Amino acid sequence: MNPPSKFNRPAVLGLLWLALWLPPLTAGAHQEKGTVWGFTSGFIHPLTGLDHITAMVAVGLWGAFLGAPAMWVLPVVFPLVMAFGGALGVLGVPLPGVETGIALSSLILGICVAWGMRPPLWVAALIVGTFAIFHGHAHGAEMPKAANAMTYAIGFVIATGLLHLTGIAFGLLVRWPWGKKLVRLGGVAIALVGFGFLFHFISA
């Protein structure tokens, strides 16, 4: 494996500090809002669903696990493709199996982290990008409810990015042997959550 040696110690410590603070923020935000209003609602939206959270964190985790350049390519690819999916959702273009796709994203990405898969970068980007379309479509389809579409979009993109950073920060632990086990364990947990959601949708 290639440790992220080009990343300096303050950066790693800073991201770890971020990881310590972000989970309580996300945990406290798991409540449904009746109406979507601007930035706050956009920011909260990705944090209100465990399926979204686990997939976003998994993208960061996998990126960190793969090391540079995947560490930054995946979190760059995800929002770009997610926005494309979001545009489809906003424009009312139907996409079958959105919820199943989101559940699958947690399952597959969790397995990738747990297994420590190291495909070529383009394959990893393709996997992440494919799932990003489902997440984006789900966000986009709900976006017209927002009072201010602009601040809603900015809010939810920032929240998504911060979830990626949380995953990256946690994933940087792979430079230590115990951290590698912990990260893989995180992948197992994410895959289990994804499996739970998938089972729920299939059985419903």
Place this chain on the structure above:
Amino acid sequence: MNALRAILRRGLPVALLLAVPATAGAHTVISGVGPYISGVLHPFTTPAHLLLLLGLGLLVGRQAPLKLKTPLAVFIPISALALALTTTGLVKTVYPPILIGLALLAGALVALGKPLPARAGGVVFALAALALGLDSAADNATGWGIAKTLLGTWTGLIIALADIAYYSSKFNQWQWQQVGLRVAGSWITAASLMILAFALRR
């Protein structure tokens, strides 16, 4: 100077054609502050403008060493011209997808991390200056109030662009910082794409 003239000659008619009456960016005087400060605050309180300025600032700041002179040499006079044009009443605001489209372009260029040719950069900054200026008409002011508000907006636009470029260049020393800038560019692109879809849907 010739390049500036060429940009003005080609860019101005295009921008005027794209400018349509709308209500998105034109500002009102903020209560509690004078017209000048209200103008200064306008670019910071209009999300579309701030998104575009962020994209442009990062675009300049990510290139080392920092070269502010060229983009500002285009941005400052054209934004002044565009702000002055708003007083004629011909243009009230700019069609919102233009501003968002420019933000999308700037964000995508930051995310891609490719060096921008000087001439293409000049065109982007000229169009952005035109769009931002034309979209900042001082609606609720009269007489000297209009002049003060527009002068404030001009100051605010320059401060925002120069500051974002300067501080993002300071945040461009380590590899993880450069990655952070590209991630920020992808966020701007993603947000812009979503907003653009929403605007086009309407």
